[in-house]
Amino acid sequence: MPELPELAAFSAYVKTHCLHKTITDVTTSDSKVIHGALSAFKKGLIGKQFSHTERMGKYLVIDLPDDKKLAMHFGLTGSLVYTKNDAESVRFSVVQFIFKDGSVLHWTSIRKFGKLWLLGSLQEDKFLKKLGPDALKISLAEFLSAAEKNKSKNCKAFLMDQAIIAGIGNEYSDEILFQAGIDPHHAMKDLSKNTLTILYKEMHTVLTYACTVRIKSIKKNKENFSMEKDRDAFKASYLQAHRHVDMVCPKNKNHKLKKSTIAGRTSYYCPEDQI
Numbered sequence: 001m002p003e004l005p006e007l008a009a010f011s012a013y014v015k016t017h018c019l020h021k022t023i024t025d026v027t028t029s030d031s032k033v034i035h036g037a038l039s040a041f042k043k044g045l046i047g048k049q050f051s052h053t054e055r056m057g058k059y060l061v062i063d064l065p066d067d068k069k070l071a072m073h074f075g076l077t078g079s080l081v082y083t084k085n086d087a088e089s090v091r092f093s094v095v096q097f098i099f100k101d102g103s104v105l106h107w108t109s110i111r112k113f114g115k116l117w118l119l120g121s122l123q124e125d126k127f128l129k130k131l132g133p134d135a136l137k138i139s140l141a142e143f144l145s146a147a148e149k150n151k152s153k154n155c156k157a158f159l160m161d162q163a164i165i166a167g168i169g170n171e172y173s174d175e176i177l178f179q180a181g182i183d184p185h186h187a188m189k190d191l192s193k194n195t196l197t198i199l200y201k202e203m204h205t206v207l208t209y210a211c212t213v214r215i216k217s218i219k220k221n222k223e224n225f226s227m228e229k230d231r232d233a234f235k236a237s238y239l240q241a242h243r244h245v246d247m248v249c250p251k252n253k254n255h256k257l258k259k260s261t262i263a264g265r266t267s268y269y270c271p272e273d274q275i
């Protein structure tokens, strides 16, 4: 599932290709991914231009004129593909934003679990208003205070709870805990203030680095941009390149990674290094 770094890449991608171009049509092969009536959705977009975009947790929010916004969530398998003309076919394209110059932004999805909708205000939107502070913007003091309020919560569940911190899902919570050397089975109350500070710093380091990797990837490989196909773009010391693949610990090749269900998700960790 696309997480904060992939959303940062989607945002950069839209900024590079799609701003300030008039939308002449919006088409879809499956209107169930659009919240509300398709006719209202089209009416809100046709003749308008995208003026700005930003990532909010795992959502992409694109500004339209008159303080309206277009929000996108990518579900498990969503992505964006931009083509210079509408004759180019794009695999799994579900929604197409067609611009006046003939170029197209495709919202793609294999399993169609994501959604798109128009909104007026971020504060009133039923999905966006539930988000906690962004994982790259939360301060250490806020992080420690959230940890205190969620003492009994498992540490991986804590990182993935969008109402506490927005942007982290299954894969990056594993990566952050691996880099911090923390066993993902711990509850928050098991972690000392010093360990929580390490966790906070690694959250920042991992996500910042992953954003640069993903932004580079989407520029280079737009048709095939996906987490699965691009694992080896990460440096060798990252878990990303080894989960699902060889199960070798990136810190010590004599360690074998372990896979188990933690916080309801299939998790990977090193039982030797994560204590």
Ligand SMILES: [Zn+2]
Pocket (backbone or CB within 6 Å): 249, 250, 251, 252, 255, 270, 271, 272, 273
């Ligand atoms: Zn290890």
